[in-house]
Amino acid sequence: MPKQILKMENISKAFPGVKALDNACLDLYEGEVHGLLGENGAGKSTLMNILGGIYKKDEGNIYVDGEKVELNGVLESQARGIAFIHQELELEPYMTVAENIFLGREKKNKMGMVSKSIMNEEAMQYLDIVGLNIDPSSDVCRLSTGQQQMVEIAKAFSLNAKIIVMDEPTSSLSEKETGILFETVRLLQRKNIGIIYISHKMSDIFELTGRITVMRDGAYIGTKITKETNTNELVHMMVGRELENYYVRTFNEIGEVALEVKNINAGKRVKNCSFSVRRGEVLGLYGLIGSGRSELMQAIMGLDPKDGGEIIINGERNDKLTPLQCQDKGLVLVPESRKTQGLILGNTVGFNITITVLDKIISKLRVNQKIEKDIVNKSISSFNIKTPFAEQCISNLSGGNQQKVVLAKWLATNPEVLILDEPTRGVDIGAKAEIYKIINELAGKGIAIIMISSELPEIINMCDNLVIMHEGNITGLLSKEEFVSASILNLAIGGGGV
Amino acid sequence: MIENNKILKKLESNIILGPVIRYFRTNMGILIGFLVLFIFMSFTADNFFTKTNFLNVMRTVSTNSYLAIGVMMAIMLGGIDLTGGALIAFSGCVTVVCMERLGMPIPAAVAVALSAGIAAGAANGVIIAYSGIHPFVVTLAMMSICRGFAYLIADGQPVSTMNKTFPEIGNGYLGFIPLPVLYMFIFLFLVYLLLNKTKIGRHIYAVGGNPTAAKFSGVNITRVKILVWTISGFLGAFAGVVLASRMSSGQPATAVGFETDAIAAAVLGGTSMYGGAGNVGGMFIGVLVIGIISNGLNLLHVNSYWQYVAKGVIILIAVYIDMYKKKKQNTGKE
Missing domain, CATH: 3.40.50.300 (P-loop containing nucleotide triphosphate hydrolases)
Structure with missing residues (x-):
């Protein structure tokens, strides 16, 4: 039985005029890819922002590795081994890959000066782990979106992340890059890292995840084992009603x-x-x-x-x-x-x-x-x-x-x-x-x-x-x-x- | 709260009341600031609350208002126009030199000066639109060019004129209203119409808010940019003519740093440094605030160098408020 590394229970959060989260729950085992589904505004981002220490929860408990924690601020969340791969990548475009990976934690040489060579060398190791074959001293803006994402993952590795949250990671990737990303996700899985995978793409969710949690209107709707569910059931959980004719198309006479x-x-x-x-x-x-x-x-x-x-x-x-x-x-x-x-x-x-x-x-x-x-x-x-x-x-x-x-x-x-x-x-x-x-x-x-x-x-x-x-x-x-x-x-x- | 909103919505759809309510709503901050300043000055400075002083303030701020209109529109496009002060010196010198050394009649001299301003503004616009160089750099360069030409055509010395009619442009009255004040209201009205009642006005807001989206929507971005900087150039030159008329001379060294006041007024009046937002009514209050600070500090016998300090602090505060508003808007929702 794998170890439970994250448990968020009964998390509530209100913004002025809106109850953004109402008793939301989520748990994650090591080596698990856990899909998080919900329409826009369902509260996924709010929940993840609480996990990332950006928002403070009003109520509820968070356990990391079985230990109850308060995540005040991004640094505390990072220190607990929680990392984020954002939908819109947050790398510095005019800095090198290595500089990005060690941003804010620059490696110094004996003289106490920032050392590019040490950083490049160490960055290389992390890039190797995620299977990205690029020069760590090249500028990030020269990389493709897919490669930039890999750099983010390498950065998560260098932070000793145990839990990685991926928000719509394939939304701007080509098919080929998506394939590479999936490989990397499986690799992370083998290294016992737990992944929370947010996506609107059902095909991604079914291919990667072991379990799926669905949210709607800030509330926890349910968690399903991926093998035992199907698109219709999930869509039903997400929208709260059956979308009978998802694709509507009446084919008519075509004119000139x-x-x-x-x-x-x-x-x-x-x-x-x-x-x-x-x-x-x-x-x-x-x-x-x-x-x-x-x-x-x-x-x-x-x-x-x-x-x-x-x-x-x-x-x-x-x-x-x-x-x-x-x-x-x-x-x-x-x-x-x-x-x-x-x-x-x-x-x-x-x-x-x-x-x-x-x-x-x-x-x-x-x-x-x-x-x-x-x-x-x-x-x-x-x-x-x-x-x-x-x-x-x-x-x-x-x-x-x-x-x-x-x-x-x-x-x-x-x-x-x-x-x-x-x-x-x-x-x-x-x-x-x-x-x-x-x-x-x-x-x-x-x-x-x-x-x-x-x-x-x-x-x-x-x-x-x-x-x-x-x-x-x-x-x-x-x-x-x-x-x-x-x-x-x-x-x-x-x-x-x- | 919701009920109140509904009533407000209803009132806003009223043809006459609507714009008034919207005006107060968008410019709430600057209006409160203005009132506080006004009341404070009325009680502390003896000669502040007099008709003579009000007219005096209005005449003084009119020059700044011409520049501020142009600067406001440039900022609304996400740019800036720094040419103002140099353009005043340049067009003033052109006017007087044309009259005194070339023997031109006043209307012709004024026309030459205004054309020169339009040309400088159009050059700004064309370079900004086609080269992609940031407006800050382009107009900074144009500022230096205009200042240089002002000295060149005036041979580095003030050129004065003894003409008896010329001073009337800037010193005359219509009834009890000083002419520069009249020009000011005419320009304010015209630009109000341009921004609110024409297609090009909406295009200015669109280009300022998001140039790419404007392009996809079929807006001719190039034309909008050229137009805005051209108008700004014209207004700068006009200010130069009025100022030269009031001094009966063209002075190449005058109006240094006037663009700062114009920027301050525009920013105070709610023009967003991010582009896409701004209104004439707010900008005008901004002009008045800057004017009253100078006037009030003079009346209170405060060392006039403090005015610079005060304006600097005010610009910082105003821009901070703009940023804060923007931030709040962006984090309003997930």
Whole structure:
């Protein structure tokens, strides 16, 4: 029987106006990977922040190695062997790998000076353990996201971590990097380290974990042994209701070609790409991170420069369009990252929704508040955006609701061709289902939709046809009947069809 | 509390009351500061609470207000404009040199000076928009360039004019209102309209809040930046003309450090150093606060060097409050 290394029982925490945690529980054995599931706002982060010493619990007990502890501050938590691998990596980009690993605990030589050579040497050992073959004296900003994550894990090792918390570790990794991460997680497991693994990706959870704890609305819902449960049961626990039709898609008649692009080239990332999308069609665009998917779309939209190629919207050829002209012609891109590309976070929900349609609201030094209010309220109700009022600052909304504002903002322009770049990235399951419903409705209205995604289940269930990219080239065009996970993946890694 | 919020929401949708309530809400801090300062001065300085003094204060702050409008918009874009003081000297010298040495009529001389200011501002904007160099560096360089040209065209000496009409631009009155004060209110009103009643105004807030998101939303970022720094350049040059008129001379060494007051006023008035937030009404109160501090300390016979110290402390406090607000906003939710 493995040893229990962590037990959190009946943890409660209130913030002004919200009970963020209500008797939450979690326990962890050595060598265990324990999945922590819940929608955004379920209290996972609050619970983990209490474990990390960032927040102070109001009630409840925490036991590490059977000993009751109070974790006041990050250092105390660190000293107990608790380490975090954050979703957004927290390394210093312009410092070397070794400097990052020993940040705040710099190694000194006999003269009492910081010694790079000692640090590099020791860093090398930790990098070896996690199987990362890089030079410890290279700058962190030159590493890929996946490698940076490995550096974080190496750092956790160097801190003698017994418990490692991973928050959405695969959300920005390519398939290959994900594979490497999984290997590392198993390695940590063999070294008897306990891992708390937070993710929205069911496939990750089922592949890695031994047990799964589900939280909802700040409360503990239950813990299941992974082998004895299934997605439906977990989803039911997470949302508190059955999501019968998770992927909603009624396949309808596909109309004429709405957008056709030929031989688009842009820098090194996009080579000779051609495809077309029809009214009422959902065209998937699949590829690993770095395959040039987003770059292709941004080149088409005139957001990035391109080196030639034809763009035909509704039969009319127009190769050089600015983003605004695209919008006027009904071609709209909903970008990948809601925080950096989608929203003006310091401003209100209303401001964000209307920024794309100011022509309808403002003319001749007059702001038509009635039309403005109509557009905003219509968006809020038709996308089911949960906000107390339109003047609410958007940063106060949950991730899923922010994503719905991003959709609402570009749909307010009444597009005919809609490009969705990772529309469900980082949103919880409830919001995902709502977004699928919206996509289905839009396709039903005859809008041509291009959906970029790295989630195969989403592609397979939602799309009529599929374009697959690899290293800037289109390597496959598949129709619905040809959707087979293995062959899609194969094309995406450049291996040709099966 | 929730009931109160509902009533407030209802009032806010009122066409006339709405903006007033929102104004008081966004500018609560600076308004309280202003009131405290005002009451304090009224009781301690004998000549403070008089019509003459009020008009005097208004006339004095008008120069700063022209600069502060430009600086505020630059800060709202997440940038800054340091050109103000040097531009005042430059455009003042251009005006008087054009009149005295080139024999131009006043309107032509003023037009040349304003065009020069617009050109300097546009150059700032173009360089910032296309090169990606930080506005701090670009406008710092432009400040030095303008100051240099001010000395060059004036041969390093103040150039004075005996023209009888020219002083009217800065010293004249409309009724009992000094003309510079009138200009101030006109500019404040125009910029209020620009920021609140035009597309470009919303674009300024959008670019300041998140330039990448603005670009994806179809906003022409380049155009917004060029426009803002051009307006700022125009206002700096205008301030120079008014000041030259009041002194009947173009002085290459004048207005050193005026941009500091403009930055202080903008920041005090709630313009966020992070970009994306700011309003004309708040900025104007900021201008008044800076003006009253100078005026009040003068009336109280405090050594005028203390004014610099006081302003410095105030800038620090105001920026700290801005940061604190931002932090609170960010940690509002998980």
